[in-house]
Amino acid sequence: MKAFGDALTQMVKTFRQECPRLKQSERTTVHGADAMLMVLQLAMADVSKQQSGEFKVALSDVLMVWKHLLLHKLHLQSPGAARLENYDLILEAYEGFLKRSNTVDLVDILSVCKELRGDSEELVSPVQLFEFLSGNKGDGPASSVSSTSCSSQVKAAVRRVFYSYLSLLINTKNDLALALTLDVPSRSLGRQTFTDVKHAAQNSSTSLFLALMSFVRAIQLGGKGYAPAESDPLRKHVKGLSSFVQFLDSLEEILGDTPDPSVCGSKVVLAIRAVLVKGCSDEDAVMAAAEETAAELKDRICQLNRIQKETSLAGGTGISPARPKAYAVNHATAYGGRDTVKLLMALLDEEALAPPCANKAELLSEDQPVLNGIEGTCVLTLYRSPEVSTGSSPEPLKNRVQSRLDLLKSKVGPRTIRSQFACTYRDQELPLNRVLHFPSTSQVPTCVHPAPKPKTVAVEVLVSDKPLSSEGHMATGVLAPKSGNAPLSRVPGLVNTKKTKGSKRKQADVEKIRHEDEPPQKAKQRPRTKAKKKLIAGQATLGSFFRV
Known part of the structure; x- marks a missing residue:
C-alpha cells in the first residue's frame, strides 16, 4: 500500500476527476480537519440556541461530539454504543451547512471514492482516516508552513x-x-x-x-x-x-x-x-x-x-x-x-x-x-x-440618585453677591426632599377626595369692654386683622377714631360681647358710600369760566 499522505492526495484527485459527474457545481470546496471542527462547533451552537436560547457550546462537548461524529460517519462505531443527546439534530445541522456552502469533508470524499472504485482495494482505510482527523496520525501530506520567528x-x-x-x-x-x-x-x-x-x-x-x-x-x-x-x-x-x-x-x-x-x-x-x-x-x-x-x-x-x-x-x-x-x-x-x-x-x-x-x-x-x-x-x-438591551433591568437606585444630583448641579448657576434686599430673590435650588422624593406604596393615598372650594370668610373682630385710650388705640383683648394693608376704617366692628374738623373726638360704641356658648355669627358689612369728589384749589373757578 502507498504511503498515507500519497493515498490521501490520490483520493482527492479521484474525487476531482469525477466531480463534474457527481456534483452540480464544479467548484466544490473540500473542508479539512480544522474546517470540519469549526463547522461542527457552529452546528452545535445552533442546536443549543434552538433548545436553550443561547448560541454557545463548551469546548469539551465539541471534542466529545467530534469523536462520535467521526466514528459514526466512518462506520466504526459499535452497534451497542450509547447515542448522544441531540446528536441527530447536530448531524442534520452539520450536513445542512456543508450542503448550503457547496462543500464536502474528507469523510464524504472517502465514501464517494469507495462507490466509484467498486473494488476491494482501498486507498485509505476508515481507521487511518479516523486517526488522521483525530490528530493521532501526523504523517499526512507535507504542509508548506515552516517554523518562523x-x-x-x-x-x-x-x-x-x-x-x-x-x-x-x-x-x-x-x-x-x-x-x-x-x-x-x-x-x-x-x-x-x-x-x-x-x-x-x-x-x-x-x-x-x-x-x-x-x-x-x-x-x-x-x-x-x-x-x-x-x-x-x-x-x-x-x-x-x-x-x-x-x-x-x-x-x-x-x-x-x-x-x-x-x-x-x-x-x-x-x-x-x-x-x-x-x-x-x-x-x-x-x-x-x-x-x-x-x-x-x-x-x-x-x-x-x-x-x-x-x-x-x-x-x-x-x-x-x-x-x-x-x-x-x-x-x-x-x-x-x-x-x-x-x-x-x-x-x-x-x-x-x-x-x-x-x-x-x-x-x-x-x-x-x-x-x-x-x-x-x-x-x-x-x-x-x-446582545440587544431590552431595558427590563432597572438601573440601581444609587445610580439614579447620583444622576439626578448631577443633573441638578448642572442647572444651578454660580452664586452672586446679594444686596440688603436679598429676601426678594428667589432661590433656584430645589430642596433636597423634592429632588430625592421616592414615595413608597404605603405613603400613596388609596382614596383622594376633591379639594373643597375656598369660601370667603369675613374677618370678625372681638372688641373688649375696655374703652379706648386717649390716644385712640384699642385696649388689650381687641383682635385686629394681621394684615397691615387693610385700612382700619374698613374693619367691621370698629369706629373711626380720627378727629374731624370742628368736632371733638367721639368714642366708638362697643358691641355687646356674645355669650361664649353661642356660635359666632358673621358680622354684617356696612354698605359702602361713594366718596364725595373734592375739588382742588381753583378748579371751580376754572370750570365756571368754560361753562357756556
Whole structure:
C-alpha cells in the first residue's frame, strides 16, 4: 500500500476527476480537519440556541461530539454504543451547512471514492482516516508552513485568512470563508453587520455572499426603482460592504486578465497581502506573518504550476473545474482564468489535507488574535448575534440618585453677591426632599377626595369692654386683622377714631360681647358710600369760566 499522505492526495484527485459527474457545481470546496471542527462547533451552537436560547457550546462537548461524529460517519462505531443527546439534530445541522456552502469533508470524499472504485482495494482505510482527523496520525501530506520567528497562533490565523480569500474566489457559496474575510482587514463590519447579512440571506434562501452582492449591486446599478428600501438594515453598512465587494472584483479582474497561472496566482496573493498589511507597522506580528505566508504561497503556486504542466504533457489530468457552458456568449471571457482556477483548487485541496491543529483550544476558543484592530477572528463569536438591551433591568437606585444630583448641579448657576434686599430673590435650588422624593406604596393615598372650594370668610373682630385710650388705640383683648394693608376704617366692628374738623373726638360704641356658648355669627358689612369728589384749589373757578 502507498504511503498515507500519497493515498490521501490520490483520493482527492479521484474525487476531482469525477466531480463534474457527481456534483452540480464544479467548484466544490473540500473542508479539512480544522474546517470540519469549526463547522461542527457552529452546528452545535445552533442546536443549543434552538433548545436553550443561547448560541454557545463548551469546548469539551465539541471534542466529545467530534469523536462520535467521526466514528459514526466512518462506520466504526459499535452497534451497542450509547447515542448522544441531540446528536441527530447536530448531524442534520452539520450536513445542512456543508450542503448550503457547496462543500464536502474528507469523510464524504472517502465514501464517494469507495462507490466509484467498486473494488476491494482501498486507498485509505476508515481507521487511518479516523486517526488522521483525530490528530493521532501526523504523517499526512507535507504542509508548506515552516517554523518562523513570529507567533504561531498569529501565523495560523493569517494563513487561514489567505486561504479563505482564495476559497471565496473559487466558491462564492462558502459561508465559512466569507465569515473569516468580511472584516479582515477592518472595514467597520462587525458582528451587527454579519448578523444583518445572515438575516438577509435567510430571508432570500441564498448564500451570504449572494445576499451581500445583490444588495451592493442594487445600490450601484439598480436605480431609484430597484434600490433597496430605506428601512433595509444593510443600508447602515453600505460603505464597508461596497469596499469588500470592490476588493473581490479586483481579484476577479486579475484572474481574468492574466493568462499565465503562475503569474496570476502570485498577483492574487500579493493583492491579499497588500490589503492585510495596510496600516500595520514593521514591528507588527501581522505584518511579519503576512509577508512569510505570501512568500510561501508564491513558491508553492510556482511548484504546482510546473507539476501541472508536466502532467498535462504526459497525458492530462482530466480535471476541468471551470468548463465553460455551451450557451456562453463570450467564450474568451468564459475561458479566462480557467488554468488559474485549476491551480488554486489544487492549492486549496493540499491545504485541506494538512494535519489538523494540535491545540484545539487555539482553534475554537473565542480568544483569537486580533487581525482587524477591533476583535479576534473567532467564527463562533461572529455568528453569535450581538446582545440587544431590552431595558427590563432597572438601573440601581444609587445610580439614579447620583444622576439626578448631577443633573441638578448642572442647572444651578454660580452664586452672586446679594444686596440688603436679598429676601426678594428667589432661590433656584430645589430642596433636597423634592429632588430625592421616592414615595413608597404605603405613603400613596388609596382614596383622594376633591379639594373643597375656598369660601370667603369675613374677618370678625372681638372688641373688649375696655374703652379706648386717649390716644385712640384699642385696649388689650381687641383682635385686629394681621394684615397691615387693610385700612382700619374698613374693619367691621370698629369706629373711626380720627378727629374731624370742628368736632371733638367721639368714642366708638362697643358691641355687646356674645355669650361664649353661642356660635359666632358673621358680622354684617356696612354698605359702602361713594366718596364725595373734592375739588382742588381753583378748579371751580376754572370750570365756571368754560361753562357756556
